[in-house]
Amino acid sequence: MNKTQVRLASAAVLGFLAAAAGSALFAATPPDTHGALDAAAQQQRLDALHIPTTGVPPGVDPVAWASIYVPADNQQTPERIALGRKLYFDTHLSRDGTVSCATCHDVSRGFTDRRNVSEGVGDKLGRRSAPTVMNAVLFQTMFWDGRAPTPEEQAKLPILNPIEMGHPDKASAVAAISADPSYVGMFQKAYGRAPNYDDIGRALASFERTLIFLDAPFDKYVAGDSNAISPAAQRGLVLFGGKARCVSCHMLNGSNPLGTDNLFHNIGVSARTQNFEALARKGLEATKSGADEQALDKLALETDLSELGRFITTRNRSDIGAFKTEQLRNVGITAPYMHDGSLRTLWDVVDHYNKGGETNPYLDGGIEPLNLSEAEIDDLVAFLFTLTDSRFAAENTAAYQEQHALAAKQRPFRDDALAHRQVLPFETRVVGAAGLK
Numbered sequence: 280m281n282k283t284q285v286r287l288a289s290a291a292v293l294g295f296l297a298a299a300a301g302s303a304l305f306a307a308t309p310p311d312t313h314g315a316l317d318a319a320a321q322q323q324r325l326d327a328l329h330i331p332t333t334g335v336p337p338g339v340d341p342v343a344w345a346s347i348y349v350p351a352d353n354q355q356t357p358e359r360i361a362l363g364r365k366l367y368f369d370t371h372l373s374r375d376g377t378v379s380c381a382t383c384h385d386v387s388r389g390f391t392d393r394r395n396v397s398e399g400v401g402d403k404l405g406r407r408s409a410p411t412v413m414n415a416v417l418f419q420t421m422f423w424d425g426r427a428p429t430p431e432e433q434a435k436l437p438i439l440n441p442i443e444m445g446h447p448d449k450a451s452a453v454a455a456i457s458a459d460p461s462y463v464g465m466f467q468k469a470y471g472r473a474p475n476y477d478d479i480g481r482a483l484a485s486f487e488r489t490l491i492f493l494d495a496p497f498d499k500y501v502a503g504d505s506n507a508i509s510p511a512a513q514r515g516l517v518l519f520g521g522k523a524r525c526v527s528c529h530m531l532n533g534s535n536p537l538g539t540d541n542l543f544h545n546i547g548v549s550a551r552t553q554n555f556e557a558l559a560r561k562g563l564e565a566t567k568s569g570a571d572e573q574a575l576d577k578l579a580l581e582t583d584l585s586e587l588g589r590f591i592t593t594r595n596r597s598d599i600g601a602f603k604t605e606q607l608r609n610v611g612i613t614a615p616y617m618h619d620g621s622l623r624t625l626w627d628v629v630d631h632y633n634k635g636g637e638t639n640p641y642l643d644g645g646i647e648p649l650n651l652s653e654a655e656i657d658d659l660v661a662f663l664f665t666l667t668d669s670r671f672a673a674e675n676t677a678a679y680q681e682q683h684a685l686a687a688k689q690r691p692f693r694d695d696a697l698a699h700r701q702v703l704p705f706e707t708r709v710v711g712a713a714g715l716k
């Protein structure tokens with residue numbers, strides 16, 4: 280060892296001692312939370328939201344709730360919801376004890392993580408942005424590509440995904456939570472059985488069925504309070520259903536409170552960076568002999584094939600680069616946007632649509648340049664911010680100001696020539712196809 284090495288080594292020892300002393304002094308410091316608010320503080324926020332845990336959630340059709348949204352073998356009970364809530368915040372569901380559902384679906388961050396892609400065990404990054412779990416149970420399928428059919432099935436996947444929570448198998452997850460003896464009684468009361476993997480999924484889904492947030496200024500406006508949203512937002516609502524054509528995919532009405540058609544469209548988000556033909560060939564190869572849910576989950580979260588979207592589930596040509604129409608509820612507080620978190624503000628989102636998305640051979644027919652003026656863009660954005668539940672009014676206002684300031688500085692997706700049809704997007708499309716790598 281030369282002198283420098285000795286010095287470095289002793290500095291490392293000193294650093295280690297300081298860290299050890301630090302942890303003794305601040306024994307209550309939470310372990311690595313991957314940037315999420317710590318669980319106790321999140322639970323306080325949750326309590327402050329005063330979410331009703333019995334009955335049909337306000338804003339949801341009672342008949343649909345009973346017949347579609349709540350499965351016969353997992354009716355809502357207070358015991359199931361309480362068990363699901365405890366599991367939701369429990370880091371034992373991850374292999375290294377640092378990640379819970381609430382790490383990536385943080386109550387203080389609109390039940391998402393404010394990252395473009397999520398960070399799981401070992402600080403590993405996935406390929407997709409975490410959608411909010413608010414109202415997620417009202418979708419007809421789960422995930423950006425709909426690869427899980429129900430919230431029950433969805434909840435069981437992140438626990439076993441190597442870069443999310445990383446348990447090697449179901450037994451290891453059940454053993455890890457069983458270290459807490461109170462679970463035995465809770466599972467017994469909830470499902471009349473000992474802790475087991477399927478009931479973990481069921482309980483988590485029961486808890487998620489309480490996370491319904493459909494009480495926004497927009498709803499008050501529709502119910503007849505004409506002052507509930509600003510004149511700018513009212514103009515934005517007209518654009519939403521008219522010139523901007525958002526409503527053709529984001530249906531928003533009493534029977535579709537989320538603002539989604541539950542279908543999958545290529546709106547040209549992935550097309551910015553992908554050679555779809557080459558990727559689709561790889562996708563066909565990877566799913567040739569059939570892929571089960573867990574295999575699809577890994578392809579979606581860990582590989583380049585992620586950008587194929589719905590295609591890896593259906594192998595349909597028209598599903599190449601197609602993703603689920605995301606809900607518009609609470610969209611003010613769930614940035615960044617899109618499956619890859621690539622758009623930071625709602626101005627970026629509208630700029631993307633205004634120029635007709637990113638051209639590619641699989642672009643949805645409903646995506647065309649919109650010719651919206653700057654004033655119209657502002658109005659549409661003002662409208663989108665009225666879709667956030669009133670319980671998050673303060674966060675929504677703060678997010679509006681933050682995004683407004685950011686958009687004043689940079690609008691990376693704005694393209695006036697395309698938006699106002701001074702050039703036609705097929706010119707780019709031809710070059711794009713010829714220029715494939």
Ligand code: HEC
Nearest residue numbers: 380383397398399407408409410415421422423434437443
């Ligand atoms: C490491 C971060 C991470 C963890 C931990 C995590 N999720 Fe997610 N969650 C994501 C990402 C990323 C997606 C989107 C993945 C995709 O669509 O391919 C997602 C999707 C979802 C969806 C689908 C929502 C929709 O709109 O389709 C639900 C519901 C959900 N997660 C619930 C949970 C539950 C319950 C847990 C705990 C068992 C959990 N998540 C753990 C990151 C995470």
Ligand code: HEC
Nearest residue numbers: 523525528544548602603604605616617618628632643645
């Ligand atoms: C052809 C169908 C279609 C049309 C038309 C459409 N959308 Fe979308 N929207 C989608 C799909 C699909 C996604 C998810 C795409 C992705 O992540 O790759 C999406 C995502 C979004 C998101 C992101 C939500 C989030 O939480 O990440 C917002 C906001 C949005 N759309 C607003 C609008 C607005 C405003 C308009 C009208 C200007 C519009 N959409 C028109 C299909 C559509």
